[in-house]
Amino acid sequence: MRRIVIIVAALAAxxxxxxxxxxxxxxxxxxxxxxxxxxxx
Amino acid sequence: xxxxxxxxxxxxxxxxxxxxxxxxxNHLGWRDPYSSAEWSQRQASYERxxxxxxxxxxxxxxxxxxxxxGSDRRSIYDAVSRAxxxxxxxxxxxxxxxxxxxxxxxxxxxxxxxxxAPATVVRGGENSGRxxxxxxxxxxxxxxxxxxxxxxQHVGGANVVFLQDPKTLKIYxxxxxxxxxxxxx
Numbered sequence: 001m002r003r004i005v006i007i008v009a010a011l012a013a014x015x016x017x018x019x020x021x022x023x024x025x026x027x028x029x030x031x032x033x034x035x036x037x038x039x040x041x
Numbered sequence: 042x043x044x045x046x047x048x049x050x051x052x053x054x055x056x057x058x059x060x061x062x063x064x065x066x067n068h069l070g071w072r073d074p075y076s077s078a079e080w081s082q083r084q085a086s087y088e089r090x091x092x093x094x095x096x097x098x099x100x101x102x103x104x105x106x107x108x109x110x111g112s113d114r115r116s117i118y119d120a121v122s123r124a125x126x127x128x129x130x131x132x133x134x135x136x137x138x139x140x141x142x143x144x145x146x147x148x149x150x151x152x153x154x155x156x157x158a159p160a161t162v163v164r165g166g167e168n169s170g171r172x173x174x175x176x177x178x179x180x181x182x183x184x185x186x187x188x189x190x191x192x193x194q195h196v197g198g199a200n201v202v203f204l205q206d207p208k209t210l211k212i213y214x215x216x217x218x219x220x221x222x223x224x225x226x
Contacts, residue, residue, distance in 0.1 A: 024051030025122030032124045033203055033215045035059045035102040036043045036111050037084040040073040040173050041066035041166040 042099065042112055044176040056121055057201055057217045058177040059155060063098060071166030075158070075178050083182075090210040105210040131204050131213040140185070140202040141193045142214065149207050150188045152199035154181040155217075 046058045061080035062073045084096050091108055099111025103120040110116070133142035133150070140150060158175040185194050188204070196202055203215035 024049060025118040025125070027052070027055045027122065028126030030125050030127055030129050031055055031057060031215050031217075032104055032121050033057045033059060033212045034043070034046055034117065034121065035061060035105075036099055036177075037061050037063055037080065037096070037102070038043070038099045038111060039063050039066040039076065040161055040163055040168060041069050041071040041076075 042101070042114065042117065044174050045114070046117070047176050052121070055125060057203070057215050059153065059179050059201065060175075060177045061179050063096075065096075066098065066166070069166040071163055071168065074161065075175065075180075079182070080179065087210060090208075105205060105212040129214065133202055133204050133214045134216045135196065135199075135202055135218045136193075138195055138197055139193050140196045140199075140216070142188075142204070143191045144188060144204055144213065145190075146206065146213070147187055147189050148204040148213060150185045150192070150194055150196075151203050151205060152183045152185050152196035153179050153201040153203075154199055155179055155201050 043058045043060045046052060046056055061083060062075040062077065063081040063084055064073065064076040064078050065081050067073060067076055084100065087102050087108065088096050093108070100108060101111040101117050102108045103117065104124040107120040109120065131142065131144035131146065131148060133140055140152065155177055158178055161173050161175060163169055163171050163173060185196060187207070188194065200218040201215070204213045205211065206213065
């Protein structure tokens with residue numbers, strides 16, 4: 001029984017790690033500039 | 042990533058995305074139609090200011106002070122969150138054809154013309170065969186003036202303005218015309 005609980009807990013933790021996405025940032029008052037240096041080539 | 046930022050409802054009106062297409066990969070078989078040596082030089086200036094070993098793409102720079110891999114969503118959002126909570130030392134806004142504001146520091150006022158473009162089907166180079174979106178492309182960037190105290194400067198048709206320290210390259214304030222309407226970028 002204890003083994004099953006541990007496995008379930010491990011699966012739950014793994015799924016949290018796998019599917020957790022960063023949430024939108026908690027924004028303050030200042031407007032922020034994000035520059036992206038990129039290339040199509 | 043820049044498209045995601047510009048379309049994220051949580052960031053609308055709070056984050057100004059600027060895509061600078063560099064030209065140093067153009068020899069690999071595909072010339073980026075939006076690339077410019079000027080943008081490569083701007084990235085090199087960040088390399089010096091942030092004491093980096095090299096430049097790379099995609100690279101994100103947040104408010105001129107923090108840099109990370111341009112596809113690293115979590116790091117970008119963390120940096121945006123931190124920067125947005127810093128005290129507002131200077132102010133700038135777009136008022137008609139002018140940029141108005143105030144600053145206790147000697148800062149450079151920049152004006153940018155930014156727009157999106159239709160997606161590009163890449164027919165050469167490392168991204169050959171891919172269709173790439175083109176959001177928030179910087180078409181023109183002008184250093185308008187060195188400002189201090191209260192200021193009002195003509196910026197014409199620019200839709201983004203920002204105040205940047207000429208030495209550290211930290212961006213202290215920014216504004217966009219209609220930044221809340223994502224179509225404008």
